[in-house]
Amino acid sequence: DAGVIQSPRHEVTEMGQEVTLRCKPISGHNSLFWYRQTMMRGLELLIYFNNNVPIDDSGMPEDRFSAKMPNASFSTLKIQPSEPRDSAVYFCASRISGRTDTQYFGPGTRLTVL
Amino acid sequence: SQQGEEDPQALSIQEGENATMNCSYKTSINNLQWYRQNSGRGLVHLILIRSNEREKHSGRLRVTLDTSKKSSSLLITASRAADTASYFCATDARNNDMRFGAGTRLTVKP
Numbered sequence: 001d002a003g004v005i006q007s008p009r010h011e012v013t014e015m016g017q018e019v020t021l022r023c024k025p026i027s028g029h030n031s032l033f034w035y036r037q038t039m040m041r042g043l044e045l046l047i048y049f050n051n052n053v054p055i056d057d058s059g060m061p062e063d064r065f066s067a068k069m070p071n072a073s074f075s076t077l078k079i080q081p082s083e084p085r086d087s088a089v090y091f092c093a094s095r096i097s098g099r100t101d102t103q104y105f106g107p108g109t110r111l112t113v114l
Numbered sequence: 115s116q117q118g119e120e121d122p123q124a125l126s127i128q129e130g131e132n133a134t135m136n137c138s139y140k141t142s143i144n145n146l147q148w149y150r151q152n153s154g155r156g157l158v159h160l161i162l163i164r165s166n167e168r169e170k171h172s173g174r175l176r177v178t179l180d181t182s183k184k185s186s187s188l189l190i191t192a193s194r195a196a197d198t199a200s201y202f203c204a205t206d207a208r209n210n211d212m213r214f215g216a217g218t219r220l221t222v223k224p
Contacts, residue, residue, distance in 0.1 A: 004156075033212075042216040043157075043202065091156055101145055101206050105156030 025094030
């Protein structure tokens with residue numbers, strides 16, 4: 001099993017640019033989570049999907065952030081326009097809802113907005 | 115928003131010593147989990163304890179849960195340098211909604 005796959009692993013962009021982060025969950029997992037981790041705020045849940053449907057997006061900081069899950073094997077987190085304060089490591093995690101509570105994390109995308 | 119709060123924020127011990135980390139939470143939970151994060155990597159699940167359990171073991175790990183005090187502890191016995199990492203507790207209060215604490219940074223000196 002390849003585990004949760006995230007791309008890119010590192011992203012450096014300039015303020016105002018659009019950023020798209022990608023995630024491929026573990027095959028068969030039907031819940032997907034996006035987290036943001038910073039030194040100041042720790043690990044924050046941004047949004048999660050269950051069976052491709054967004055369940056709770058209350059953690060999404062602003063309208064500049066959007067997430068989609070067009071199918072069971074792919075999700076994107078988009079920031080438009082990006083700002084320096086968005087610099088963080090973004091993690092995607094997946095799990096099987098209803099069978100196990102364990103989340104499996106991807107390696108993360110380190111985003112730097114200049 | 116964070117649910118669990120780990121204590122201490124940082125812990126430094128010698129190899130072979132035991133390490134104890136604590137977690138407090140605010141609302142009723144279905145279960146509580148501990149995760150480990152090595153620098154620059156994603157979180158890895160260590161152990162899960164359900165709300166009706168009081169203690170659980172896995173190798174050198176021992177987790178306790180006190181729902182009356184809304185707290186949990188993670189004990190790592192006979193620590194090794196390779197145990198150096200950040201440790202997070204996470205609570206699952208509602209189905210599919212998990213909240214992480216700020217973590218405890220553990221350093222095990224060889």
